[in-house]
Amino acid sequence: MIRIPLRRMACAPIIALALAMPVAVSPMLASPAVAAWIVYDPSNYAQNVLTAARTLEQINNQITSLQNEAQMLINQARNLASLPYSALQQIQQNVQRTQQLLNQAQNIAFNVQNIDQAFQQKYGNVSLSATDQQLIADARTRWQNTVGGLQDAMRVQAGVVGNIDANRAQMSALVGQSQGATGALQATQAGNQLLALQSQQLSDLVALLSANGRSQALIEAERTTAAEQGRVQRERFLTPGSGYQPGNAQMFHGSN
Known part of the structure; x- marks a missing residue:
C-alpha cells in the first residue's frame, strides 16, 4: 500500500485546477482575435x-x-439684348425736313398734273393771236418760275448741307454702339440703323438732284419758249398788213 503524504494531497486540487484553467480560458481568448482579423483582397481594392x-x-x-x-x-x-440707343427719330426728322423743302417748291410743284397744266398754259406753242400784253405777261410768269426754281434748289442744297453735321454725329454714335455691342442682336440693330442713316443720305442726294434738275428744266423750258415767242413776234412783224387806204381829209373846220 502506497501512502501519499497529506501535504501532497492538499496541493493536488490546486495543481489540477491550474492545469484545467488554460483549457477553459482558451476559447474566451481566441474569439476576439478571430473576429478582429481583416482579410486584404488586392483585386477587390483595385476595383473599388x-x-x-x-x-x-x-x-x-x-x-x-x-x-x-x-x-x-x-x-x-x-x-x-436690345441696343440701348436709337437714331431713328433723328434720321426721320432729317428726312422730314428735306421733304418739307421739296413740298415748298414755288409756282410749279413736284406734281405731275401741276407740271402738265403749267406747261400747257405758259410753255410750248405761242399763239399768233395773243396780244402783246399777254405775251409779256406769259414771259414774266416763266421768268418767275425759273427764278423760283433756282431759289428752291438752293434751299434744298442748304438743307442737305445742314444735315451733314447731324449725320456725322449719328454715324459716330452708331459706329461706337456697333463696336461696343455685347451680342448679335445689338450689332445687327446698330448695323440696321447705319443702313437707315445711309438711306437718309441717299434720299437727301435724290432731293438735291431733283431740285437741281427742276431748276435746269425750268431754265431750258423758258429759253425754248422765249425762242418760240421771238419767232412768233418776228413772223407777226414781217407779215404784210392791209397797207395804206386813202380817205377824205378835212383840214379846216367851219370854213366857207
Whole structure:
C-alpha cells in the first residue's frame, strides 16, 4: 500500500485546477482575435479604386457640362439684348425736313398734273393771236418760275448741307454702339440703323438732284419758249398788213 503524504494531497486540487484553467480560458481568448482579423483582397481594392475614379470623372464631366450650359445661356442673353440707343427719330426728322423743302417748291410743284397744266398754259406753242400784253405777261410768269426754281434748289442744297453735321454725329454714335455691342442682336440693330442713316443720305442726294434738275428744266423750258415767242413776234412783224387806204381829209373846220 502506497501512502501519499497529506501535504501532497492538499496541493493536488490546486495543481489540477491550474492545469484545467488554460483549457477553459482558451476559447474566451481566441474569439476576439478571430473576429478582429481583416482579410486584404488586392483585386477587390483595385476595383473599388477604379470605380471611385470613374465616379469622380463623371461628376467632373457633369460639372463641366453645367458650366457650358450656363455660359451658353449667358451668351444667348447677350445675343438677345436690345441696343440701348436709337437714331431713328433723328434720321426721320432729317428726312422730314428735306421733304418739307421739296413740298415748298414755288409756282410749279413736284406734281405731275401741276407740271402738265403749267406747261400747257405758259410753255410750248405761242399763239399768233395773243396780244402783246399777254405775251409779256406769259414771259414774266416763266421768268418767275425759273427764278423760283433756282431759289428752291438752293434751299434744298442748304438743307442737305445742314444735315451733314447731324449725320456725322449719328454715324459716330452708331459706329461706337456697333463696336461696343455685347451680342448679335445689338450689332445687327446698330448695323440696321447705319443702313437707315445711309438711306437718309441717299434720299437727301435724290432731293438735291431733283431740285437741281427742276431748276435746269425750268431754265431750258423758258429759253425754248422765249425762242418760240421771238419767232412768233418776228413772223407777226414781217407779215404784210392791209397797207395804206386813202380817205377824205378835212383840214379846216367851219370854213366857207
